[in-house]
Amino acid sequence: MISFIEHNDYYKHKMPQILENPKRLRVIKKELTASGFLERKDVTLISAELATEKILKTIHTEQLVDTVKHGSMVGDVAITGDTITNEFTFQAALRSVGGAIKAGELAVSSENQVAFALTRPPGHHATRTNAMGFCFFNNLAIAANHLIEKKKAKKIAIIDFDNHYGNGTADIFYERNDILNVSLHIDPKLSFPYQGREAEIGEGEGTGYNICIPLPEKTGDKEYLEAFDKIVPSIVREYKPDVILVSAGYDGLNGDPYGYLSLSVSGFQAIGERIAQLANEVCHGKVALTLEGGYKFDELGRAFTASMKPFLTDYEFNSKKLLSNLNSSGNKNQIKATLGELKKLLKPYWRID
Numbered sequence: 001m002i003s004f005i006e007h008n009d010y011y012k013h014k015m016p017q018i019l020e021n022p023k024r025l026r027v028i029k030k031e032l033t034a035s036g037f038l039e040r041k042d043v044t045l046i047s048a049e050l051a052t053e054k055i056l057k058t059i060h061t062e063q064l065v066d067t068v069k070h071g072s073m074v075g076d077v078a079i080t081g082d083t084i085t086n087e088f089t090f091q092a093a094l095r096s097v098g099g100a101i102k103a104g105e106l107a108v109s110s111e112n113q114v115a116f117a118l119t120r121p122p123g124h125h126a127t128r129t130n131a132m133g134f135c136f137f138n139n140l141a142i143a144a145n146h147l148i149e150k151k152k153a154k155k156i157a158i159i160d161f162d163n164h165y166g167n168g169t170a171d172i173f174y175e176r177n178d179i180l181n182v183s184l185h186i187d188p189k190l191s192f193p194y195q196g197r198e199a200e201i202g203e204g205e206g207t208g209y210n211i212c213i214p215l216p217e218k219t220g221d222k223e224y225l226e227a228f229d230k231i232v233p234s235i236v237r238e239y240k241p242d243v244i245l246v247s248a249g250y251d252g253l254n255g256d257p258y259g260y261l262s263l264s265v266s267g268f269q270a271i272g273e274r275i276a277q278l279a280n281e282v283c284h285g286k287v288a289l290t291l292e293g294g295y296k297f298d299e300l301g302r303a304f305t306a307s308m309k310p311f312l313t314d315y316e317f318n319s320k321k322l323l324s325n326l327n328s329s330g331n332k333n334q335i336k337a338t339l340g341e342l343k344k345l346l347k348p349y350w351r352i353d
C-alpha cells in the first residue's frame, strides 16, 4: 500500500529566482496521474496535517522557530541567501513537518506500508539551530524523533539519496545510535553543504552510526549502485531497523541545474528497488519517504514515479531487465578509494562483506 501525502500549503511557499518552487510538485503530480498510479487500488492520496510549534522544538531551537515565524510575518526575509521566507512559508513548513510525521506514522502502522510525503519546503539541510539550503525545519528528523519518543519504533534507519549531503539530519542525530543515518552524495569538495566526508562517522554513542558515501562528479547509475550495494545493505541488515525513512532527492539526475551526478530515470528505479527489497528483508516493508531536492523539471516527474514503482504490490523485480537501461560514468578509481576508506573506518562497528 502506498500513500502519497500532499497539501495545498506546499504550493504557496516561493523564493525569488530559486528553482525550489511549486512547479516541482506540479510535475510530480502530473506524472503520478499520467502513469496511472492514482487510479490503482493500492495507492491513496492523503492530506497532510499541520504540525505544532511544540513538536518543532523537540528538534529545533526556539530561536530558529521564531526566526522562520517572524520572517513569514514580515514577508520576504532571507534567512540565508537561498532560504527565503514569504508570507506562507511558516505555514508551509509546519505542514511539511506534519506531512513527514504522517508518513512516518503510516509506515509503522502495519506491514508493507509505504508513505511518501510530497512536501515543500524540503528539510534535510536544516540543523538544530539553522535554516539553510532551501530547508527551514528538518521534516524527516522531526518525524524520526517523534516515532522514537512515541515508542512507535526503537531503531530507525535513514537513507538519503539526494545529490547533496543531508548535513542537518546528520547534525541532529550525530551522537545517537537509535537512528542510523546513511547518505550517498556528491563529493563535499564540489558542492554545498561542503560536509559529508567519509570520516564523519558520528560521535560519542553515535560513533559508527553516521555513514557518508561521497561520490565524484558525474557518477552514473552503475557506479552509484555499486557504491550503494557495497556499503548500505549489509549495514542496514545488521542494524535491523523497525522502519526505513528516506530523504528522497532527485537532483542527482544527469543535468539537474543544482546537481553534479549523472543518474538516469532508470537509475532512480534501481535505487527504489534496492530500498524496497531491503525494507522487505529487514522491517516488513515499512518505508516513509519525504521529498528533498530535484530541479530538472522535464525528468523529475518520471524519476519520481520510477523510484516508486518498486513499492507497488505487483511490481516484478527484474534487475537484469533494468540493468540494460542503466548508464555508466564517473571516476571509478575515486569511488574504489572511497569504498576502501569507508570499509576501514567502519570495520570496528559493522560487518561489511
Ligand SMILES: [Zn+2]
Pocket: 162, 163, 164, 249, 251, 292, 293, 294
Ligand atoms: Zn539536494
